[in-house]
Amino acid sequence: MIYLDHCATTPMSEEAGQTYIKTSQSFYGNEQSLHDAGDSAGQLLDHCKKELASILNGEASGFYFTSGGSDSNITALLSLAYGNQGRGTHIITSPLEHPSVYQALEKLKSEGFEVEETAVQPNGQISLASIKELIREDTILITICHASSETGVIQPIEEIGSLAQDHGILFHCDAVQTFAKIPIDIKKNRISAISMSAHKVYGPKNTGACYIDPAAAWKSMYPGVVHQQGIKPGTIDVPGIAAFTTASLNLYEKRELVTAAWRQMQSWFLKQLNDDVFSLIGDKKKRLPHHLALRAHRREGQWIMLECNRKNIAISSGSACKTSYSDPPKSLIAMGCSPEEAHGLFRISFGVDTTYEELAAVAETLNELAASSMNVQV
Incomplete structure (x- = not known):
């Protein structure tokens, strides 16, 4: 064919596959366990966070691992919205987003949040003037993709990030289609949160990550959960994350x-x-x-x-x-x-x-x- x-989706690269196999055999401990096997897995996980953070110019402590891009979008958006609800309930998005973004926003709308969409120019880029017009005192979050999966058009994220920062608004960016392919400096672009997926960069399926600025407030959807600072339940798939890291670094380097x-x-x-x-x-x-x-x-x-x-x-x-x-x-x-x-x-x-x-x-x-x-x- x-x-x-x-x-x-992409086929898993040979390097990522080999990393997955070796990690599964050698770092099989639960990274939260207190014994040496758990400690070894935890150290490898910390190493992966640092390597992934280097691609984005981010902080290792801002990485949270998910089951993929959709999970990353939903986790980031709900966590940020709940964590900033005391400041307002208004969110700005665009008509260019992945279905998972709309799924998260529909849930928030059912809980009292208000969501408005920007206008889009004929070339497929969002209208910055439209964002300016939509910003209100109670706007807490802007979520715009780096590039639309349907049109492929790259959005002006640096300008969006600047607008968001000027008004004290968080900026979430779905970078599933661009991560490791197009350079993204989250500090330069003033991005508060970003979503990634392993299987878009020749890594394994059912693995992804969302990055949330350690300075940003967020609240877990899962009360009482202890994994990953409470943002998501479940034992972390260290072999999948290691393969994700290998695939990301390989693609980014070339x-x-x-x-x-x-x-x-x-x-x-x-x-x-x-x-x-x-x-x-x-x-x-x-x-x-x-x-x-x-x-x-x-x-x-x-x-x-x-x-x-x-x-x-x-x-x-x-x-x-x-x-x-x-x-x-x-x-x-x-x-x-x-x-x-x-x-x-x-x-x-x-x-x-x-x-x-x-x-x-x-x-x-x-x-x-x-x-x-x-x-x-x-």
Whole structure:
């Protein structure tokens, strides 16, 4: 199979797999246990925190481990909201977020919090002027992704962070699509909390992390829990975290070479497509280097995806975490697309091992589908 759905998940790297196996065999103690086996696991966990913190210019003490990106988003948002509820109940977000962000915010809304969404520009970036207009005295939190999983457009997080800091507001950033691929300095960008996922960076599934600034107030959703300062229950998966750390460091160290290769692939691939049928969604330059959000004119994106799957090609028609593919992508509607246009979305995302031969085969298939007599209209 030609696999071009790396924004949904990546295969575990050989290095991460080997780290997982060795750690499982040698550091199997519960890191909270007081014996030597537990102490060894605890020391390894502390080492992983320091290594991950070095990628973000953060503090090791700010790391909390989760089951993945969705868990990280929900954990960070609920913990920060509960911890700052005494200052206000107003939260600002965008129409570009991952479904897990909306799941957390819907829960908060049911508990009395008020949530408002920013406007979005036609290129897929949020409107900074809209954020300024939405900020109130009782605004306690802004949550905006670093890059949308659907559009791939990178958001101006430094400017958002500056706005948040100027008004004493916490800033949470979902960096699941960008962590270890695009440099993020959480201190420079004034980010209070950030979400990450291992399986987006060639690590294991069911492993992730949220970073919360040690100076930020938060309150656990789980009263009485002792693990990880009470933020989440359950014994920590030290082997999974060690593999996550290995995968993250490996990808981060080669990010410049990989990014340059991906940028060339993006440009080359777009030139192969029939531009009478296919068009790029969102800003061409301010986007993830390995991501292409495309629209097929007069074609359903899901139909394109299914036809490619029949030809042993894996792409996607949006986030794998969506509850329904019948609704047009919210992010595209916010950008000004009609529901019919938004339904044309499909996503291609490269990996570190993607080849031009694979891309050529996919471009040929897409052009054949475009010329097909099967005129599946939206």
